[in-house]
Amino acid sequence: MSRSRVHGSGKAAKVPAGELLDQILGDVLATATMPYEEWHKLWPDPFTAMAIPVGGRRQYQCTQRAIDAAHTLTQQTWDARDDLRQTMTRQAFDRVSFTAIGDAVATCRRHLPPVKSTGPVDDSFFDAMAGDYEYYLEAGSAKIRPDLDRHIPCHLFDANQAVPAFDVGPVAFRPRGDWIARYVLDPTVLGHVQQVESGAVSLETFRNQAFAAGSAPELTQALEVLTFLGGYGWVATLRTVGHELTRSHEKASVIVGLAIDVIGLRFHLENARLLTKAGRQHLFHESRLATTVAGQLLKGSSSQRAGLGAAPGALAAKMRAEQSFLDQAGKVLQAYVDGRNTGKAPHLIERWANALYWFGEARRESSDFMAVVNYGCAADGLSGAGGKAEKMIDFADAALNPKSEPTPAGVVSVKDSVSQVYREGRNKLAHGEESGLFEDLTRTRAIGDNLLTSLLNEVTPEIAEIIANRPQVLTVPEEHAYRALVVRLQSRA
Structure with missing residues (x-):
């Protein structure tokens, strides 16, 4: 079975599924009548068969050409499907994808013209195979999810x-x-x-x-x-x-x-x-x-x-x-879980969840060195500052000092807290400017914990309110969403 296809000029970013299935089917047919000993000599690994699996524990023997095409189709599908990446491990997906390819090969005869022909099939045959692959992929993934x-x-x-x-x-x-x-x-x-x-x-x-x-x-x-x-x-x-x-x-x-x-x-x-x-x-x-x-x-x-x-x-x-606070935090966590069922959650929610993870890791960390780095990452992520300390300070001020009241003597200011945890802490430790292992960083660590605990306690209810009453904020570009969040934080004054 063969076909002719006219290729456009230039390098395609993605190989069409039909073209890859053409390669796989051609290889399977060419290998089908090959003696076992001859086929076995083609295996790079003598204990791993060169074969495409089919449902029902069967398989089609093939060569490296078909395996490479199957891997390409599997990788392209994995890259394109956020929902599958969120709900399956890569190893499980590979098994389902290869079996779906085998099932598409097994049922491809139904797409042949009703009148027997020895000539090449056209593109529609392989496009139909691609449709079968998608069908079997959905059925196979649903079965194990x-x-x-x-x-x-x-x-x-x-x-x-x-x-x-x-x-x-x-x-x-x-x-x-x-x-x-x-x-x-x-x-x-x-x-x-x-x-x-x-x-x-x-x-x-x-x-x-x-x-x-x-x-x-x-x-x-x-x-x-x-x-x-x-x-x-x-x-x-x-x-x-x-x-x-x-x-x-x-x-x-x-x-x-x-x-x-x-x-x-x-x-x-x-x-x-x-x-x-x-x-x-x-x-x-x-x-x-x-x-x-x-x-x-x-x-x-x-x-x-x-x-x-x-x-x-x-x-x-x-x-x-x-x-009451747990309910508010739970609303944000639920939105994160919902978003992560099919892809990513909205930007503010993603940043909140990642900052909370960094914060938790910092609290559990036995090393002051790593704890300070983690607190700094949490502060950066939660504020959406992109590594800019001044933006972090502005965000922290809006959350923790919305009235812009002067800091009493002897009390660490919000600005100094962020500077010590991020500029003097996270940056210098992570970049190797300061030695961290076995150094006494208990004071910086304590400041980091107080800073992030306070920020998360203040910011979490505001994000929950956005989810409940102003969900449109979650759909605008991240920079605008953060501007709206900062305004909400400042308006509490």
Whole structure:
């Protein structure tokens, strides 16, 4: 099967899908009757077949020419599809794309003219194949992108605080017992979990029962739930819509982290660091080993209790008082999640989310050196200053000193805070002008935390108001959007 195509002059930025499928199909047909030994000699890797997969675990043998064309088509499609990049890992997409190519080859006969011909096919045949590729790509990607409730265990508040379940936008935080009652729906599995939770059966005894030969599958499922919960007292849940499994977990982990950092905005640094999620517990537990010159083993450990405690019930009252702010921050976080389902969120929301991430990383960072750099990045990103310190200062002044009141003697001004964190801190450390490792930067770090905590606390409600009442601001160019945001901040005076 062949075709003729007239090419225009000049270098095309993108190879048409039909042209790439022409190359693939021609190679598949040329290789179809090739003896296995001859085909095998063409493989660059003797253990990886040169083949295009087809649904149903079949494959078409081919050569490097077809593989290269399939990679080109896959890369072009990946680059053009924000929605797929947001909801699938690249590895999963590659598998779906190559299978869609194979399925398009497998069904291409239906596009042949009804009357048999030995002549070349025209462009419409390969354009129809391109349409098949798009169809199979959509069907294949939809099949592996279910809607899921993703769960991330975390430490928030001690059980004696009796803090009830609450939401931060799309993230629902539930105490351990509430989560079990809500999501362990099989009554038999639930009964086993509650036996261990109540202490009627020890976890070790239950584990032995679950691993015993011939044990019921409900025992294994209950053990999976208990293993997942570990020693965590809370669970955060985010619904991911139309995401491939690995991507949904990656995204849920980041979004839950942002939601926890939002909660941390309402607590001092040392308390906020105690709010953790799965994957960050290494910050709080460490085993240590050293040996003397004579060979004696010296063992040690470091442990910091995660989760917040106070007088019984005190934090429940505090969280009730903070719910208004959490709702406002949740509105921004929801807009970020919504935007990131298909591409990017609006500029102000993207900058807010990225600044919040930098801020959270700074708080968790063990090194003052990196913490100061992170705080500086957060200040730059949140203000939209593009690395210009004066713009950062103007933004911070609008947020933190809208009345332009003079700074009292002995108090660090907004301008000096930004200068120390960004000019003297982030810039000189990141560019190597100042040595940072093992230097005492605790004062600059403290200023950075106070600056960014204050900025995020002031700016977040204003962005939430824009989302609710002036969404058109999110559609104008970024420079104009920031001008509108600064006016809103200044008008609070």
